Amino acid sequence: MNKKISALGSLGGTPAVGDIIPITDVSDTTGSAQGTTKKVTVANLVAAAPVQSVAGRTGTVTLSNTDVSGLGDAATKTVGTANTNVLAVSSGVVDLGGNKLEGFDASIDADKTANHTLVASDNGKVIVMNKASAVTVTVPSGLGAGFNCSFVQKGAGRVTFSASGTTINNRQSHTKINAQYGVASLLAYADDTFVLAGDTAS
Numbered sequence: 109m110n111k112k113i114s115a116l117g118s119l120g121g122t123p124a125v126g127d128i129i130p131i132t133d134v135s136d137t138t139g140s141a142q143g144t145t146k147k148v149t150v151a152n153l154v155a156a157a158p159v160q161s162v163a164g165r166t167g168t169v170t171l172s173n174t175d176v177s178g179l180g181d182a183a184t185k186t187v188g189t190a191n192t193n194v195l196a197v198s199s200g201v202v203d204l205g206g207n208k209l210e211g212f213d214a215s216i217d218a219d220k221t222a223n224h225t226l227v228a229s230d231n232g233k234v235i236v237m238n239k240a241s242a243v244t245v246t247v248p249s250g251l252g253a254g255f256n257c258s259f260v261q262k263g264a265g266r267v268t269f270s271a272s273g274t275t276i277n278n279r280q281s282h283t284k285i286n287a288q289y290g291v292a293s294l295l296a297y298a299d300d301t302f303v304l305a306g307d308t309a310s
Contacts, residue, residue, distance in 0.1 A: 125151040219262065225272075226251060226294075234258045237285075239265035247294065247302060249273035255296040258306075261285040267292075274300040282308035 113130065127150045134143040185194040188205075217230070219238040225246040235257055237243050243265045249272065261267045267285040269276055269292075276283065276294070285292045285307060292306035 123150045125149065125154070129153070214258075221263075226255075226257070228252075228255075230257050231255050232257060234260065236260045236262050237265070237267045238262040241265045242268065244268050244270050246270050246272050247274050247276055249300045251296055251300075253296050253299050255302075256294060258291060258293045259285065261288055261290045261292075264288050269294070269304055271302075274302060276302045276304050278304045278308060280308070280310070282310050284309050 119127075128147045129150065130145055131148050132143040133146050136144040136146070138144050185192065187194050215233045217233050217235045219236055220243075221239050223244045223246070224235070224237070225248055228251060231251070235245075237245070237259060240263055243263075245259065245267060247269060251274075259267060266287075267290075269283050282304065286309040287307075290307035292304060292308050294302050294304055296302050
């Protein structure tokens with residue numbers, strides 16, 4: 109008996125994988141200009157779905173932190189700045205909400221015995237220059253505003269800072285670390301513009 113699809117009764121249960129569903133194939137105009145009616149099975153539709161099940165469940169699935177290995181209790185944490193919160197990072201900036209940052213160590217780049225040109229990965233490091241004779245640290249362009257690192261003159265060789273496409277400012281126009289075991293820092297307060305501060309000399 110011919111009936112409109114809208115006039116058919118409801119299935120009243122979960123369809124079997126072999127149940128047939130009519131579908132219009134708009135790419136096939138042999139039946140009409142609007143397309144040709146064809147059949148698909150429930151199994152066909154499920155196979156085309158991007159996700160069939162998650163953790164053994166189907167349909168609308170709410171994941172818990174145990175459904176994906178390696179998360180620990182991260183899925184239950186709240187974004188914020190209180191203890192145990194997950195920090196939200198936006199545009200490379202971490203906002204601690206005025207809280208202290210404690211218990212971390214600077215990365216030490218130990219015993220450089222030759223001239224060194226700064227690279228982006230030196231950002232935040234303590235660089236130890238250890239040479240018996242004079243040694244040069246070249247400060248190139250492109251490191252970006254906010255770049256900063258510190259230097260220890262461990263050896264007897266005087267450490268000199270040389271600008272390359274950059275400007276290095278110092279209150280006393282110094283360009284060197286004062287002597288062995290002196291410490292100095294470089295900070296880019298603008299693109300390609302640095303301040304040299306600390307135990308410095310001309």
